[in-house]
Amino acid sequence: MKNKTMRILDAEKVYGEAPIFKEPRIIGDWILWLEQRPNEKGRTTALIRPWGQKDVLPQELTPYPSDLRTKIHGYGGAPLTATLDGSDLILTWVDNKDNRLWMRTWFYEEEKEKSFSFKFIPKIESICLTKKHNYFLAGGVIDLEKNIWIGLMEDEEGDHIVSYSLKKSEQYPRIIYSSQGLLGYLALNSKDRKLAWVEWKNTSMPWDLNELKLAKLGEQENIINIVTLNNEYLKCTEKISFFNPIWSDTGDLFVAEDSSGWWNITQIKTDLNNNSITIFQNQWSIKAEIAFPQWVLGMSSFSCVGDNVVGAFAQEGIWTLALFQKDGSIKTFDQTFIEFSGIHSHQNRLVAIASSAEITEGIFEIDLLNQSWEHTPASSFSLDSKEISIGESFWFIGSNEEKVHAWYYPPLNKQILLPPLLVKSHSGPTGMARCGLDLEVQFWTSRGWAVVDVNYGGSSGFGREYRDRLRGNWGVIDVMDCTKAAQSLIASGKADKDRIAIMGSSASGFTALGCLISADIFNIGACKYAVTDLIGMANSTHRFEEFYLDYLIGNIETDYEKYLKRSPIENVNCMNMPLILFHGLKDKVIPSDQSIAIKEELLKREIPVQINLFENEGHGFKDGKIKVDVLNKTEAFFRQYLNI
Structure with missing residues (x-):
């Protein structure tokens, strides 16, 4: 009777202390990563330690008040750049406190005797380059x-590639491409003085249609010999999306692209001046995805190892780590992890962020030759395997009688014959349900809830056709699939x-509200910073998503009635179930006024509703105390109105 001995998981264990690891990389014999700390209100800092020495305390290179975060395209990513110059470590970073680019150099002194401690010593004070x-x-x-930093810049005119000298402070950017x-x-x-990047028009999202650009770096820090690779160049009649171009040590370019309907790896060989280009598509053809939707910069799903590529591919909702060998074969690694991000390799070493069904997210290091690995969880808290509800891959018939994937988590501490069910789905809406251990899911299952996490039509990880189910159907397909999952x-x-x-x-808050409005199967709901006003969103959204609703709904002029019909704020009179809302007052993506308007309309009809507004939070809560508060209040609200 193990259910009687299960402990209930506290919200503080879910969100209170554990940092979020991001963008790991290998620099020589070191691993470097970003750490977002919920107990410091979401401040992000850079840490370093020796490769393969998880017991060595890492050194923080960018202590408080530094906060490594970018705002490019509204969602940011990729604030940190690092390299070794001999034995010197060079870091550049964008600091959230002033939005400027900073640089610092450290040196490392070898210990005379083997030690469990190390130290990088700053050579100079931090320099503000901009x-x-x-x-x-x-x-x-x-x-x-x-001796320059080359990077991306967004301003009112558009996007640019710019450079800054690493030897000067307080510089204006030098624009080398616009x-x-x-x-x-x-x-x-x-080595070959070349650049590659991904480029797209704001009328498309990058995972729907973009181009790959190759160029030569001239002697005057200028860009020449630009070649554009797109669906026309590849003689493909369908749209193509490129992701994560990387150069090998031999000068070949590898990139993920989905001309086959699946994001697979393509190899590109060029001569010195890009006059001769040879493309090797379908070298590793697989009905699986080796890319993510490009909401932020700094993501990585594969890396080069000599003439091979090492990466993670998603198939049936699970990620598998594999070596894509130059002879066309794919060799998987024998290890326990099923979810990967931030993959980076150097020589025969790999680092990534990884989790398994029973191990929370952490830094994963593997020797690619002998396949020995170690894992450093972000959280010091762990659960016994008997205390974990393992996700069960669950296919059901969803909208338009098509198969839809979800993860079903059975309840622990089952107190009654039939458990309450929590339906959740990823955001995006072009995201993917997690398959690694998610402590928030375990928070609910430890209280006797069943949880289903729905990969509704439109999710990534299942090929372009699955992803395109949502084209013109946001607020319909996703709502129907979540409803069908519950019914099943x-x-x-x-x-x-x-x-x-x-x-x-x-x-996914928009999807949840749509479910509460259109289906009487749901008894209660909870939403954080939900999209509620499609017309307002279409008229005020930021540049990155300016035309995203054209894809998800349709043109606002010709499809205005669809916008009205699917906007929760226009149909809140059809909602009759209790609702709890959470919103940050600094949210620039979805104004808090939208949640407040929903609350006011429900109050007029005396529908039970609560709203919680947070003065210093934006879109996506970062403060650990706030996350704990949200989880506890949601559970208490559900318990109150469902009589649990």
């Missing part, structure tokens, strides 16, 4: 030959039909 400005920088690379569209994922081949579990005797809750944030 003048005060109104633009956003990110995604840089360091060119040691010219685009009226958007730029991302800049990659430098320093009720019909199979896995949920109490009178205790069905739904929860969401941002885009």
Whole structure:
């Protein structure tokens, strides 16, 4: 009777202390990563330690008040650039406190005797490379030959590739390339003096349609011999999306692209001046995805190892780490992890952020030759395997009678014959449900809840056709799939039909509200910073998503009635179930006024509603105390109105 001995997981264990690891990389014999700290109100800092020595205390290189974060394209990413110049470590970073680019150099003294401690010693004080400005920088690379930082800049005119000298302070940017569209994922081949990047028009999202650009770096830090690779160049009649271009040591370019309907790896060989280009598509053809939707910069799903590529691919909702060998074969690694991000390799070593069904997210290091690995969880808290609800891959018939994927987590501490069910889905809406251990899911299952995490039509990880189910159908397909998931579990005797809750944030908050409005199967809901006003969003959204609703809904002039019909704020009179809302007052993506308006309309009809506003939070809560508060209040609200 193990259910009687299960402990209930506290919200403080879920969110209170554990940092979020991001963008790991290998620099020589060291690993370097970003750490977002919820107990410091979400401040992000850079840490370093020796490779393969998880017991050695890492050194913080950018202590308080430094906060490494960018605002490019509204969602940011890639604030840090690092390289070794001999034995010197060079870091550049964008600091959230002033939005400027900073640089510092450290040296490392070898210990005379083997020690469990180490120290990088600053050679200079931090230098601010940029003048005060109104633009956003990110995604840089360091060119040691010219002693410059090359990176991306967004301003009112568009996106640019710019450079700054590493030897001067308070500089204006030197613009070396400009685009009226958007730029991302800049990659430098320093040996052959080449750059690659991804570029797209703001009428498309980068995972729907973009281009790959190759160029030569001239002697005057200028860009020449630009070649554009797109669906026309590849003689493909369908749209193509490129992701994560990287250069190998031999000068070949590898990139993920989805001309086959799946994000697979393509190899590109060029001569010195890009006059002759040979493309090797379908070298590793697999019905799986080796890329992510490009919401932020700094993501990585594969890396080069000599003439091979090492990366993680998603298939049936699970990520697998594999070596893509030059002979066309794919060799998987024998290890326990099923979710990977931030993959980076150097020589025969790899680092990534990884989690398994029973191990929380942490830094994963593997020797690619002998396949020995170690893992450093972000959280010092761990659960016994008997205290974990393992996700079960769950396919059901969703909208348009098509198969839809979800993860079902059975309840622990089951107190009654049929458990309450929490329906949740990822945000984006072009995201993917996590398959690694998620302590928030375990928070609910430890209290006797069943949880289903729905990969509704439109999710990534299942190919372009699956992703395109949402084209023109946001607020329809996603709502129907979440509803069908709940109905399927009720019909199979896995949920109490009178205790069905739904929860969401941002885009998935829009889906949750749509479910509460259109389906009477749901009894209660919780939403964080949810999209509620599609017309307002279409008229005020930021540049990155300016035309995203054209894809998700349609043109606002010709499809105005669709916008009205699917906007929760226009249909809140159809919502009759209790709702709890959470919103940050500094949210610039979705104004808090939208949640407040929903609350006011429900109050007029005396529908139970609560709203919680947080003065210093934006879009996506970062303060650990706030996250704990949100989880506790949601659970208490559900318990109160579902009589649990």
